[in-house]
Amino acid sequence: MPGFFSALVAEEVLLAWKFVDGQRLNVHLKQRTEADTVYTGKTLKLAVDLELDLVWEVSQAMQDSESAKIEQRVQRIQARISDGTGSGRQYDSMSKRNPADLRAAFDPYHSSVVRFEMERSGKLRSIEALASPRETKETPGAPQLDMPEMLRQAALVFPATPLAVGSEWKSEYEVPSPAGKLAVQTTYQYAGEVETDGQSFDKISVVGQLQIGNATRTGAGSSGVGEGDAKRDAAAKEDEKDAKKLEIQDHSQTGTVLFDRQQGRIASSQLQQSLKTKTRLRETVIETTTRSTLEWSVKPVAP
Numbered sequence: 001m002p003g004f005f006s007a008l009v010a011e012e013v014l015l016a017w018k019f020v021d022g023q024r025l026n027v028h029l030k031q032r033t034e035a036d037t038v039y040t041g042k043t044l045k046l047a048v049d050l051e052l053d054l055v056w057e058v059s060q061a062m063q064d065s066e067s068a069k070i071e072q073r074v075q076r077i078q079a080r081i082s083d084g085t086g087s088g089r090q091y092d093s094m095s096k097r098n099p100a101d102l103r104a105a106f107d108p109y110h111s112s113v114v115r116f117e118m119e120r121s122g123k124l125r126s127i128e129a130l131a132s133p134r135e136t137k138e139t140p141g142a143p144q145l146d147m148p149e150m151l152r153q154a155a156l157v158f159p160a161t162p163l164a165v166g167s168e169w170k171s172e173y174e175v176p177s178p179a180g181k182l183a184v185q186t187t188y189q190y191a192g193e194v195e196t197d198g199q200s201f202d203k204i205s206v207v208g209q210l211q212i213g214n215a216t217r218t219g220a221g222s223s224g225v226g227e228g229d230a231k232r233d234a235a236a237k238e239d240e241k242d243a244k245k246l247e248i249q250d251h252s253q254t255g256t257v258l259f260d261r262q263q264g265r266i267a268s269s270q271l272q273q274s275l276k277t278k279t280r281l282r283e284t285v286i287e288t289t290t291r292s293t294l295e296w297s298v299k300p301v302a303p
Helices: 004-007 100-111 147-154 234-243
Strands: 024-039 044-060 067-083 090-093 113-117 124-131 168-177 179-194 199-212 215-218 245-262 266-279 283-300
Touching: 004 215, 067 147, 090 100, 113 147, 124 147, 199 266, 215 266
Parallel strands: none
Antiparallel strands: 024 044, 024 283, 044 067, 067 090, 067 113, 113 124, 168 179, 179 199, 199 215, 199 245, 245 266, 266 283
């Protein structure tokens, strides 16, 4: 009988990051963003493909503490910027034949070094830019790479308690935008163990919710913009004033993470996001639909 009842109890697992002193890890990030902007009957299309190869160097592991100190350095940057006509321009930091404006936009990031401290749960205790990129030149279509902010957004934080299939937990971060601060709340759900290419991983599903001022959109497609409240404090009123410049019409964010429990790191992560907004410039209504995919993985540096 005890065996029968134990079989009814769902297995619980404790997920945590693991690092080894002196360890070097390759972090590969791949992002594609497509934007369609409609105004005065015209449609402007833009697509940006970005790949980053980073290295994490562990200077202090977790044997004697609950955290690890890590330095992040840029190894390679690849980018392609194209419009609706099919033409495009490319940048590769390994090449000597890059367009001058893309060199000005991307070359300075090679001097960027970020030191951070991560707990076993994945929570970032601190992020410090040891070497900031030299002054970059703004180039149409070229993304601005805020390395510390990208690290905060990509962080996967686990709860301190064991997880059973169906367990959920949340995280939240803020990002700046022309409409003010955007609050992104992410809900994670543990989906159990899966096998891929002969290896076992813990699968985690991801659903995001975007909030701007008092307007909220979720992957379920909720709608409606809040009217505000006279009792808001001064900071909230400023957010509301900025939010009126831009209306979020629709937003969805979903994804999947495969976590290697034995190695204590993300094997792969895929996130899809779409955002539809409307704003007005004098008498011109501008509608923009943005679709993006983000993939990243963490692997040991080959000897």
